[in-house]
Amino acid sequence: MKEFKILAVLVVLVGVLYYGIEPYAHSVMHPEVAPANFNFDDLKNVDTSIKGNGANGKVLVEANCIACHAIEKVGHLQLMPNADAAAAYGVTPPDLSHAGRIYDKNFLANFIFDPVSALHLEHKYPVGGAKTFPMPAYNWMSQQDIMDIVVYLQSIAPKVLDDKVGHAITFKAACGRCHSMKYGTLEATTPADALKTYMGVTPPDLSQHIKSRGEHYLHSFINNPQVLIKGTAMPRVGLTEKAQEEVIAYMEEIGDSKKEERETVGLWVMGYMVVFALLAYLWKRQIWKKVH
Amino acid sequence: MAEFKKADSMLEWFDQRLGVVKFAKVMMTEYWIPKNINFLWAMGVLLTVMFAILLISGIFLLMYYKPDINMAFDSVNYTIMQEVGYGWLFRHIHAVGASVIFLIIYIHMFTGIYYGSYKRGREMIWISGMILFMLFSAEGFSGYMLPWGQMSYWAAYVITEIFGGIPLIGGDLVVWIRGNFYVADSTLTRFFMLHVLLIPLAIIGAIVLHFYALRFPHVNNEEGEFFDFDAEAEKYQEGKHKESKVIPFWPVFLSKDIFVLGVFLVFFFYLVFFHYGFAMDPVNFDKADNLKTPAHIYPEWYFLWSYEVLRGWFFEIAGVSGKSLGLMAFGFANAIFLVLPWLDRSPMVKPANQRPYFKYWFWLLIADLMVLTLFGKLPPTGANAWVGFGASSAFLILFIALPFITAAEAKKVKGQ
Numbered sequence: 001m002k003e004f005k006i007l008a009v010l011v012v013l014v015g016v017l018y019y020g021i022e023p024y025a026h027s028v029m030h031p032e033v034a035p036a037n038f039n040f041d042d043l044k045n046v047d048t049s050i051k052g053n054g055a056n057g058k059v060l061v062e063a064n065c066i067a068c069h070a071i072e073k074v075g076h077l078q079l080m081p082n083a084d085a086a087a088a089y090g091v092t093p094p095d096l097s098h099a100g101r102i103y104d105k106n107f108l109a110n111f112i113f114d115p116v117s118a119l120h121l122e123h124k125y126p127v128g129g130a131k132t133f134p135m136p137a138y139n140w141m142s143q144q145d146i147m148d149i150v151v152y153l154q155s156i157a158p159k160v161l162d163d164k165v166g167h168a169i170t171f172k173a174a175c176g177r178c179h180s181m182k183y184g185t186l187e188a189t190t191p192a193d194a195l196k197t198y199m200g201v202t203p204p205d206l207s208q209h210i211k212s213r214g215e216h217y218l219h220s221f222i223n224n225p226q227v228l229i230k231g232t233a234m235p236r237v238g239l240t241e242k243a244q245e246e247v248i249a250y251m252e253e254i255g256d257s258k259k260e261e262r263e264t265v266g267l268w269v270m271g272y273m274v275v276f277a278l279l280a281y282l283w284k285r286q287i288w289k290k291v292h
Numbered sequence: 293m294a295e296f297k298k299a300d301s302m303l304e305w306f307d308q309r310l311g312v313v314k315f316a317k318v319m320m321t322e323y324w325i326p327k328n329i330n331f332l333w334a335m336g337v338l339l340t341v342m343f344a345i346l347l348i349s350g351i352f353l354l355m356y357y358k359p360d361i362n363m364a365f366d367s368v369n370y371t372i373m374q375e376v377g378y379g380w381l382f383r384h385i386h387a388v389g390a391s392v393i394f395l396i397i398y399i400h401m402f403t404g405i406y407y408g409s410y411k412r413g414r415e416m417i418w419i420s421g422m423i424l425f426m427l428f429s430a431e432g433f434s435g436y437m438l439p440w441g442q443m444s445y446w447a448a449y450v451i452t453e454i455f456g457g458i459p460l461i462g463g464d465l466v467v468w469i470r471g472n473f474y475v476a477d478s479t480l481t482r483f484f485m486l487h488v489l490l491i492p493l494a495i496i497g498a499i500v501l502h503f504y505a506l507r508f509p510h511v512n513n514e515e516g517e518f519f520d521f522d523a524e525a526e527k528y529q530e531g532k533h534k535e536s537k538v539i540p541f542w543p544v545f546l547s548k549d550i551f552v553l554g555v556f557l558v559f560f561f562y563l564v565f566f567h568y569g570f571a572m573d574p575v576n577f578d579k580a581d582n583l584k585t586p587a588h589i590y591p592e593w594y595f596l597w598s599y600e601v602l603r604g605w606f607f608e609i610a611g612v613s614g615k616s617l618g619l620m621a622f623g624f625a626n627a628i629f630l631v632l633p634w635l636d637r638s639p640m641v642k643p644a645n646q647r648p649y650f651k652y653w654f655w656l657l658i659a660d661l662m663v664l665t666l667f668g669k670l671p672p673t674g675a676n677a678w679v680g681f682g683a684s685s686a687f688l689i690l691f692i693a694l695p696f697i698t699a700a701e702a703k704k705v706k707g708q
């Protein structure tokens with residue numbers, strides 16, 4: 001009985017310490033932020049209930065977008081090598097093959113209308129400021145035209161499998177122009193020095209961010225970087241919830257590749273130790289019977 | 293040379309040459325431990341096992357780790373964690389083990405303080421134990437630097453910077469420790485040497501000393517009772533197992549310890565596989581960057597109390613800067629436990645709760661150390677800074693008051 005009392009005192013003391021230095025201290029250092037919003041309903045320039053016309057979208061995209069963007073899925077190759085594209089625009093413009101799948105519809109429409117406000121980069125590109133965003137705003141287009149483009153991009157986007165290969169494709173399309181993933185041998189399409197000039201900071205290699213930031217943080221950060229790092233140069237990328245999950249899954253597959261093995265081995269080892277402890281208890285009982 | 297007759301068994305062969313039978317008696321079957329003990333007396337064996345686990349997992353890590361600032365981070369986080377078969381397992385065991393061993397060390401230490409096991413002949417056990425504590429602290433600190441993450445770098449930076457506060461030699465001392473003006477490749481390589489060679493060697497030596505120091509005064513017991521070990525051992529050997537106050541180390545004492553070890557290892561492996569964040573700080577999965585100070589810098593949890601004693605002094609008093617005061621308090625806090633046997637002026641060897649004054653002192657100390665640890669991790673702003681100051685002062689006052697409290701206790705007990 002006495003030993004249980006001692007154990008109870010220990011458990012309480014250690015429990016209080018643990019609570020204080022882990023969950024509590026972290027909640028003080030990293031306060032909760034607004035929940036992720038995958039409707040992007042702060043963006044209201046384009047009425048997304050308008051029904052788009054893909055055929056007209058195709059014409060508009062070919063006239064306006066492929067000067068800068070590759071769309072390999074439909075045969076529009078990139079016009080110049082990555083480094084030259086980066087030199088021309090600051091950053092290598094992403095291939096749009098997957099744009100219709102990975103970007104939220106409302107975000108995409110409003111992004112085409114006015115990139116800077118959709119990306120939440122007004123602090124970097126103020127109206128009338130010295131710097132201008134490399135991609136022009138298509139606010140001169142009619143809402144119908146913009147929705148035509150969106151529908152066209154959605155119609156060409158290929159489906160990908162829900163596996164590591166598919167996740168990698170989503171990651172490359174969404175983040176690959178800025179971020180490398182060294183442990184996945186994936187290099188940013190924009191050269192590092194160009195990125196530094198364009199962004200002001202070098203975007204970090206994301207190989208270990210699943211561990212250093214954790215899923216919870218990434219969930220909020222990718223959806224809206226400004227809520228976690230005020231004034232950051234990283235744009236709000238505008239992914240759908242599904243695409244964001246694929247990106248995070250990829251970060252985990254690369255950054256914590258042994259997770260599954262860890263969890264199975266863990267159960268076996270703990271099971272083994274439970275049996276060990278039970279046998280040890282029986283042995284102890286048998287031996288101590290003789291001395292008590 | 294002595295005459296050797298042909299041995300009839302392997303045991304005899306070894307016994308002739310190494311005296312293994314006698315050795316086993318002295319070390320195991322006739323090494324006497326009091327019967328009247330609880331599971332807190334298993335902590336020593338837990339520590340021995342944990343040290344062995346750390347040593348073995350460390351050897352495996354050593355086969356792939358690269359002590360170079362350009363390679364260290366990837367050698368740990370990629371090569372060991374993801375490429376080498378079960379490399380992640382060894383790293384998790386090593387990192388979680390290093391954190392958990394401190395939990396057991398603290399339980400072990402405070403068991404010693406609670407039961408008065410540091411005095412009346414047990415002073416050398418205590419001192420060798422404190423030497424182990426200091427060596428383990430150095431081992432933990434040097435090891436934390438090796439993955440070369442952000443927290444490795446900045447904790448090393450902040451802690452080595454502390455030595456800069458020492459008058460006259462401070463500045464030179466910091467450079468001497470780092471091997472450079474800032475925390476650099478030279479710092480990593482020398483901490484690597486300390487971590488894998490010099491300190492483990494010293495620890496092994498200190499463990500031997502600690503065990504040896506236990507031989508003559510013998511292990512204490514739940515009631516602090518002094519008795520004649522030889523007489524009790526004789527009783528045991530005559531077969532009066534139930535009557536005797538002692539038990540042999542093997543198999544009786546160890547059978548209990550092995551059970552406690554089993555329960556502990558279930559908990560330990562749960563942490564290793566499923567709940568390791570407390571020991572492998574997320575911030576440390578960002579590679580060290582000397583241009584980017586993390587928003588919050590804190591040491592590993594087991595250093596938080598002494599870190600808070602240091603931080604508690606944040607304002608000038610009588611012309612002495614807060615930094616200097618903090619450094620003095622920090623030095624005091626780290627040295628004072630060593631002389632505990634002489635601060636306790638009461639000859640009573642009893643569990644703290646049976647000592648009229650000491651019991652208050654003991655539980656106040658525990659409470660104060662808890663407050664120091666909790667606030668050691670929080671940002672030292674606003675009211676937190678004052679709590680830190682209060683708890684840090686309380687720590688000093690408790691130790692300054694101890695000789696007086698225990699002397700009064702000695703008088704009171706004698707008067708009864």
Ligand code: HEM
Nearest residue numbers: 333335336337339340401404409418421422424425511512
């Ligand atoms: C890894 C480090 C250590 C190891 C392997 C170790 C091992 C042991 C062992 C096996 C015992 C005998 C069984 C028991 O009472 O638990 C013991 C007793 C003791 N140790 Fe340690 N110890 C370590 C660190 C420390 C520290 C840091 C202190 C405190 C300063 C300490 C103080 C004591 C005391 C006072 C006793 C005697 C307990 C009694 O007589 O009841 N030890 N140690």
